[in-house]
Amino acid sequence: MSETYIVSAARTAIGKFGGSLKDVSPIDLGAHVMKAAIARAGIEAGNLDQYVFGNILKHGHGQLLPRHAALRAGIPADVDGYAIDMLCSSGMMSTMNGDTAIRAGDADLVLVGGIESMSQAGFVLSARARWGYKLLIGGNTEQLQDAMLVDGLTDPVTGELMGEETERLCAAHGVTRAELDEVAYLSNSRAAAATAAGKLAAEIAPIEITERRKTVVFATDEGVRADTTMDTLAALRPAFSKEGVLTAGNSSQLSDGAAAMVLASEKAVKEYGLKPIAKILGGAWAGVESWRFVEGPVPAIRKLMKKLDTNVDSFDLVENNEAFSLNNVLLRKMLEIPYDKVNIHGG
Structure with missing residues (x-):
């Protein structure tokens, strides 16, 4: 059985909802990082055996979104792949x-990653529209x-938003607003410091976009607030419940972006003279x-x-x-992982 190596990685800078990437389709976002990862690996697109990409919001962008992105990236039609929808864990x-x-032993070179544009998520009518409306009165509205x-932020089991469910989980674990804000402050300050020091530049594949009829290069994550303090976080109102502990400051923003990596077998590393940057020891989900x-990462890590x-x-x-500050709080509470090990360049 072969070991698996990561031989390249690339991502777009992350655009905030309605921000710099709002007019870039998820297909183009995906194609951009696919091309970048392939080029960084030093292989030809035709050398790939398959590709696998996470994608949730696909309405209006055609069948099998990663396939269209792959073709646009110059990957030959006889190299096929598929999409995965496991929400946050898709990539x-x-x-x-x-x-x-x-x-x-089914592949030697696999392109993997994730593609998402929340800004380009569409609006839809229910299936009732297909068969016609007879009466839309008496509360029977559309x-x-x-x-x-x-499709992305509401749990069909409970009917609640992810933020509403996370509020419940905060209460179940007795997590305070101060604990959440501490993680949010660390995340913003670390991301701002890493950006200023150029520590994220190597992983970002700059992308050309149009702003005010001019072509500009987008290469810096949006949404990082270098001026965040514990006081500014404390001043924010609860976002999901009147007496809640979650705010816009300790919850992640809606975003647009894509990322890709090339995985290689030992055989491919030798055959193509590739330079591994990491070896995958294993994976698990729960x-x-x-x-x-x-809480999902906790049993998966165990x-x-x-x-x-x-x-x-x-x-x-x-x-x-x-996704929320609670994610990191639970790693510390349930697995005793200290904050100085987690998301050292921000999350």
Whole structure:
């Protein structure tokens, strides 16, 4: 069984909702990072065996969005791939699937990643519109539905927004506003410092966009607030509940962006003279009750540690999906991972 190596990685800078990337289609975002990752790996697009990309918001952009992005990136039609929809974990799952394909001997070079444009999520009517409306009176009305909310940010099991569910989980764990704001402050200050020091530049593939009829290069993450303080965070109003602890400051912004990596087998590394930047030791995923989704990384990490016969203390750095500050708070509370190891360049 082959080991799996990461031989290149590239991402766009992250655009805030309605920001610099709002007019760039997810297909173009995906194509851009695909081309960048392939070029950085030093391979030809035709050398790929397959590609796997996470994508959730696809309404209005055609069938199998990663396929269109791949063709636009110059990947030959006889190299095929597929999309994964596992919400926040979609990009990570694409990497795990690529790793599995290589370990199983089904592929030697796999392009993996994630593509999303929340700014280009459409509005839709329900299926009732297809068959015609007989009466729209007495409360039997019809509304436009926001595909971003319906397909991306609302739990169909509970009918709640992700933020509303996270408020419940904060209460269940007794997490305070101050604890959440501390993580938010660390995240912003670290991201601002890393940006100012140029530590993120190497991973970003600059993309040309049009602003005010001029072509400009977009290469810096939007939404990082270098002037964030504990006082400014404390002044923000609750976002999801009148007496809640979640705010716009300790919850992640809506964003647009894409990222890609090339995974290679030992055979491919030798055959193409590739230079690995990391080796994948393994992966694991775990399920939780839908409203407790923020806890999801905890059982997944425990499962992976058992699989690898190691423990979290063996790792110097941890990257965690920081959808809400609670994500990192729970890593410390439930796994005793200190903040100085988590998302050291911001989350």
